[in-house]
Amino acid sequence: MSNSLFPRERTEPAVGAVHVPGWLPAQRQREIVDACRQWAVGPVPMRSAVLPGGHPMSVQTVCLGWHWQPYKYTRTADDVGGGRVADVPEWLVELGRDALRAAYRRPDGSYERDDYRPENYTPDTALINYYAEGAHMGMHQDKDEKSSAPVVSISIGDTCVFRFGNPETRNRPYTDLELEGGDLFVFGGPSRFAYHGVPRTHAGTADPAGGLATGRINITLRMTGLSG
Numbered sequence: 001m002s003n004s005l006f007p008r009e010r011t012e013p014a015v016g017a018v019h020v021p022g023w024l025p026a027q028r029q030r031e032i033v034d035a036c037r038q039w040a041v042g043p044v045p046m047r048s049a050v051l052p053g054g055h056p057m058s059v060q061t062v063c064l065g066w067h068w069q070p071y072k073y074t075r076t077a078d079d080v081g082g083g084r085v086a087d088v089p090e091w092l093v094e095l096g097r098d099a100l101r102a103a104y105r106r107p108d109g110s111y112e113r114d115d116y117r118p119e120n121y122t123p124d125t126a127l128i129n130y131y132a133e134g135a136h137m138g139m140h141q142d143k144d145e146k147s148s149a150p151v152v153s154i155s156i157g158d159t160c161v162f163r164f165g166n167p168e169t170r171n172r173p174y175t176d177l178e179l180e181g182g183d184l185f186v187f188g189g190p191s192r193f194a195y196h197g198v199p200r201t202h203a204g205t206a207d208p209a210g211g212l213a214t215g216r217i218n219i220t221l222r223m224t225g226l227s228g
Protein backbone atom coordinates (compact mmCIF):
# COMPACT_ATOMS: atom_id res chain seq x y z
CA MET A 1 0.00 0.00 0.00
CA SER A 2 1.36 3.36 -0.87
CA ASN A 3 2.22 5.27 2.27
CA SER A 4 3.21 8.33 0.32
CA LEU A 5 1.28 11.54 0.47
CA PHE A 6 2.13 12.33 -3.13
CA PRO A 7 1.99 10.06 -6.17
CA ARG A 8 5.27 8.26 -6.55
CA GLU A 9 7.02 9.23 -9.77
CA ARG A 10 8.80 7.07 -12.28
CA THR A 11 12.55 7.42 -11.74
CA GLU A 12 15.73 6.28 -13.47
CA PRO A 13 18.30 5.82 -10.68
CA ALA A 14 20.98 4.89 -13.25
CA VAL A 15 21.12 4.86 -17.04
CA GLY A 16 19.06 1.88 -18.23
CA ALA A 17 17.48 1.28 -14.79
CA VAL A 18 13.85 2.33 -14.52
CA HIS A 19 11.44 2.23 -11.57
CA VAL A 20 7.76 2.34 -12.49
CA PRO A 21 5.71 2.61 -9.27
CA GLY A 22 2.23 1.11 -9.15
CA TRP A 23 2.60 -0.68 -12.47
CA LEU A 24 0.66 -3.87 -11.78
CA PRO A 25 -3.04 -3.66 -10.83
CA ALA A 26 -4.13 -5.47 -7.66
CA GLN A 27 -6.15 -8.04 -9.61
CA ARG A 28 -3.07 -8.98 -11.64
CA GLN A 29 -0.99 -9.19 -8.47
CA ARG A 30 -3.51 -11.63 -6.97
CA GLU A 31 -3.37 -13.84 -10.05
CA ILE A 32 0.41 -13.92 -9.86
CA VAL A 33 0.35 -14.72 -6.14
CA ASP A 34 -1.96 -17.66 -6.90
CA ALA A 35 0.45 -18.89 -9.57
CA CYS A 36 3.38 -18.49 -7.16
CA ARG A 37 1.63 -20.61 -4.54
CA GLN A 38 1.41 -23.44 -7.07
CA TRP A 39 4.99 -23.06 -8.28
CA ALA A 40 6.18 -23.07 -4.66
CA VAL A 41 4.84 -26.61 -4.26
CA GLY A 42 6.53 -28.12 -7.29
CA PRO A 43 7.51 -29.89 -9.48
CA VAL A 44 10.58 -28.49 -7.72
CA PRO A 45 9.63 -27.02 -4.34
CA MET A 46 10.62 -23.59 -3.14
CA ARG A 47 13.70 -23.63 -0.93
CA SER A 48 16.44 -21.48 0.51
CA ALA A 49 19.39 -21.87 -1.83
CA VAL A 50 22.66 -22.67 -0.10
CA LEU A 51 25.58 -20.33 -0.72
CA PRO A 52 29.04 -21.76 -1.48
CA GLY A 53 30.12 -21.02 2.12
CA GLY A 54 27.40 -23.38 3.35
CA HIS A 55 24.90 -20.81 4.62
CA PRO A 56 21.35 -20.89 3.30
CA MET A 57 20.00 -17.63 1.90
CA SER A 58 17.32 -15.97 4.04
CA VAL A 59 15.17 -15.66 0.93
CA GLN A 60 13.31 -18.70 -0.43
CA THR A 61 13.36 -19.25 -4.18
CA VAL A 62 11.59 -21.31 -6.80
CA CYS A 63 12.64 -21.10 -10.43
CA LEU A 64 10.93 -21.49 -13.79
CA GLY A 65 12.50 -22.43 -17.10
CA TRP A 66 16.00 -22.96 -15.76
CA HIS A 67 16.88 -23.88 -12.22
CA TRP A 68 19.24 -21.46 -10.52
CA GLN A 69 21.50 -22.20 -7.59
CA PRO A 70 24.45 -20.08 -6.52
CA TYR A 71 25.98 -19.53 -9.02
CA LYS A 72 24.74 -21.36 -12.10
CA TYR A 73 21.72 -22.37 -14.15
CA THR A 74 20.97 -26.02 -14.80
CA ARG A 75 18.11 -27.85 -16.50
CA THR A 76 17.54 -30.08 -13.49
CA ALA A 77 17.29 -28.99 -9.86
CA ASP A 78 20.21 -31.03 -8.64
CA ASP A 79 20.17 -29.43 -5.17
CA VAL A 80 16.39 -29.97 -4.74
CA GLY A 81 15.61 -33.52 -5.74
CA GLY A 82 16.85 -33.48 -9.32
CA GLY A 83 13.54 -32.73 -11.05
CA ARG A 84 12.89 -30.30 -13.84
CA VAL A 85 11.35 -26.95 -13.01
CA ALA A 86 8.11 -25.76 -14.61
CA ASP A 87 8.26 -23.83 -17.87
CA VAL A 88 7.92 -20.07 -18.03
CA PRO A 89 4.29 -19.65 -19.10
CA GLU A 90 3.56 -17.54 -22.16
CA TRP A 91 1.55 -15.02 -20.11
CA LEU A 92 4.65 -14.32 -18.04
CA VAL A 93 6.77 -13.83 -21.18
CA GLU A 94 4.13 -11.33 -22.38
CA LEU A 95 4.19 -9.58 -19.02
CA GLY A 96 7.95 -9.20 -19.45
CA ARG A 97 7.43 -7.61 -22.87
CA ASP A 98 4.82 -5.25 -21.41
CA ALA A 99 7.36 -4.33 -18.74
CA LEU A 100 9.96 -3.35 -21.35
CA ARG A 101 7.36 -1.22 -23.10
CA ALA A 102 6.53 0.51 -19.81
CA ALA A 103 10.18 1.08 -18.99
CA TYR A 104 11.81 1.88 -22.31
CA ARG A 105 9.32 2.89 -25.00
CA ARG A 106 9.76 6.54 -25.88
CA PRO A 107 6.81 8.81 -26.69
CA ASP A 108 7.49 8.47 -30.42
CA GLY A 109 7.44 4.66 -30.13
CA SER A 110 11.19 4.20 -30.53
CA TYR A 111 13.67 2.38 -28.27
CA GLU A 112 17.21 3.42 -27.45
CA ARG A 113 18.62 -0.08 -27.89
CA ASP A 114 17.58 -3.20 -29.76
CA ASP A 115 17.68 -5.28 -26.59
CA TYR A 116 15.11 -2.93 -25.02
CA ARG A 117 12.57 -3.86 -27.69
CA PRO A 118 9.74 -6.12 -26.50
CA GLU A 119 9.79 -8.18 -29.69
CA ASN A 120 13.38 -9.18 -28.91
CA TYR A 121 12.56 -10.16 -25.34
CA THR A 122 11.80 -13.81 -24.57
CA PRO A 123 12.71 -14.48 -20.94
CA ASP A 124 13.49 -18.18 -20.55
CA THR A 125 13.82 -18.14 -16.78
CA ALA A 126 12.02 -16.57 -13.84
CA LEU A 127 13.26 -16.53 -10.26
CA ILE A 128 10.51 -16.21 -7.69
CA ASN A 129 11.80 -15.05 -4.34
CA TYR A 130 9.81 -15.02 -1.12
CA TYR A 131 10.96 -12.73 1.68
CA ALA A 132 9.49 -13.70 5.02
CA GLU A 133 9.88 -11.13 7.78
CA GLY A 134 13.58 -10.43 8.30
CA ALA A 135 14.77 -11.86 4.97
CA HIS A 136 17.17 -9.79 2.90
CA MET A 137 19.53 -10.11 -0.04
CA GLY A 138 23.11 -8.88 -0.08
CA MET A 139 24.60 -6.77 -2.84
CA HIS A 140 25.25 -8.89 -5.93
CA GLN A 141 25.26 -8.83 -9.70
CA ASP A 142 22.91 -10.96 -11.79
CA LYS A 143 25.69 -12.35 -13.93
CA ASP A 144 25.05 -16.06 -14.41
CA GLU A 145 23.20 -15.21 -17.63
CA LYS A 146 25.10 -15.17 -20.91
CA SER A 147 22.71 -12.61 -22.33
CA SER A 148 22.76 -8.89 -21.57
CA ALA A 149 19.02 -8.51 -22.17
CA PRO A 150 17.30 -6.53 -19.40
CA VAL A 151 16.15 -8.04 -16.11
CA VAL A 152 12.48 -7.35 -15.32
CA SER A 153 11.65 -7.26 -11.61
CA ILE A 154 8.11 -7.29 -10.22
CA SER A 155 7.30 -6.85 -6.54
CA ILE A 156 4.22 -7.94 -4.59
CA GLY A 157 3.44 -7.68 -0.88
CA ASP A 158 5.54 -5.90 1.71
CA THR A 159 7.49 -2.82 0.76
CA CYS A 160 11.25 -3.26 0.69
CA VAL A 161 14.32 -1.10 0.50
CA PHE A 162 15.97 -1.86 -2.83
CA ARG A 163 19.55 -0.73 -3.25
CA PHE A 164 20.63 -0.18 -6.84
CA GLY A 165 24.25 0.60 -7.53
CA ASN A 166 26.79 0.43 -10.30
CA PRO A 167 28.54 -2.33 -12.28
CA GLU A 168 32.01 -1.67 -10.84
CA THR A 169 31.67 -2.05 -7.09
CA ARG A 170 29.18 -3.24 -4.50
CA ASN A 171 29.66 0.07 -2.70
CA ARG A 172 28.64 3.63 -3.48
CA PRO A 173 27.43 5.20 -5.61
CA TYR A 174 24.07 3.55 -5.12
CA THR A 175 20.48 4.65 -4.72
CA ASP A 176 18.10 3.32 -2.08
CA LEU A 177 14.51 3.24 -3.21
CA GLU A 178 11.34 1.65 -1.91
CA LEU A 179 9.69 -1.06 -3.96
CA GLU A 180 6.04 -1.53 -3.08
CA GLY A 181 3.60 -4.20 -4.16
CA GLY A 182 2.82 -3.63 -7.84
CA ASP A 183 6.05 -1.79 -8.59
CA LEU A 184 8.13 -2.59 -11.64
CA PHE A 185 11.89 -2.21 -11.84
CA VAL A 186 13.80 -2.93 -15.05
CA PHE A 187 17.55 -2.88 -15.44
CA GLY A 188 19.27 -3.25 -18.77
CA GLY A 189 21.82 -1.64 -21.04
CA PRO A 190 24.61 0.04 -19.05
CA SER A 191 22.90 -1.00 -15.79
CA ARG A 192 22.37 -4.66 -16.64
CA PHE A 193 25.29 -5.85 -14.51
CA ALA A 194 24.98 -3.28 -11.73
CA TYR A 195 25.20 -4.49 -8.14
CA HIS A 196 21.90 -4.47 -6.28
CA GLY A 197 20.34 -5.91 -3.15
CA VAL A 198 17.50 -5.80 -0.66
CA PRO A 199 18.80 -4.61 2.73
CA ARG A 200 15.39 -4.96 4.40
CA THR A 201 11.67 -5.34 4.01
CA HIS A 202 9.04 -3.50 6.02
CA ALA A 203 6.88 -6.17 7.63
CA GLY A 204 3.18 -5.54 7.66
CA THR A 205 3.11 -3.01 4.83
CA ALA A 206 1.53 -5.27 2.20
CA ASP A 207 -1.83 -4.20 0.78
CA PRO A 208 -4.08 -7.26 1.24
CA ALA A 209 -5.71 -6.40 -2.10
CA GLY A 210 -2.51 -7.66 -3.77
CA GLY A 211 -3.21 -11.17 -2.47
CA LEU A 212 -0.29 -11.56 -0.09
CA ALA A 213 -1.01 -11.12 3.60
CA THR A 214 2.55 -11.36 4.88
CA GLY A 215 5.98 -11.12 3.34
CA ARG A 216 7.18 -10.06 -0.05
CA ILE A 217 7.38 -11.75 -3.44
CA ASN A 218 9.81 -10.63 -6.09
CA ILE A 219 9.84 -12.13 -9.56
CA THR A 220 12.74 -11.50 -11.90
CA LEU A 221 12.49 -12.41 -15.57
CA ARG A 222 15.72 -12.98 -17.42
CA MET A 223 17.08 -14.25 -20.69
CA THR A 224 19.79 -16.75 -19.83
CA GLY A 225 21.39 -16.92 -23.26
CA LEU A 226 21.81 -20.65 -22.59
CA SER A 227 20.55 -23.48 -24.74
CA GLY A 228 20.02 -27.17 -24.27
Ligand SMILES: O=C(O)CCC(=O)C(=O)O
Residues within 6 Å of the ligand: 127, 129, 137, 142, 153, 162, 179, 196, 197, 198, 218, 220
Ligand atom coordinates in the same frame (compact mmCIF):
# COMPACT_ATOMS: atom_id res chain seq x y z
O1 LIG B 1 13.99 -8.99 -4.46
C1 LIG B 1 14.41 -8.16 -5.25
O2 LIG B 1 13.85 -7.08 -5.45
C2 LIG B 1 15.70 -8.44 -6.01
C3 LIG B 1 15.95 -9.89 -6.24
C4 LIG B 1 17.25 -10.13 -6.92
O3 LIG B 1 18.08 -9.28 -7.00
C5 LIG B 1 17.54 -11.44 -7.50
O4 LIG B 1 16.72 -12.37 -7.41
O5 LIG B 1 18.62 -11.59 -8.09
Ligand SMILES: [Fe+2]
Residues within 6 Å of the ligand: 140, 141, 142, 196
Ligand atom coordinates in the same frame (compact mmCIF):
# COMPACT_ATOMS: atom_id res chain seq x y z
FE1 LIG C 1 19.59 -9.84 -8.44
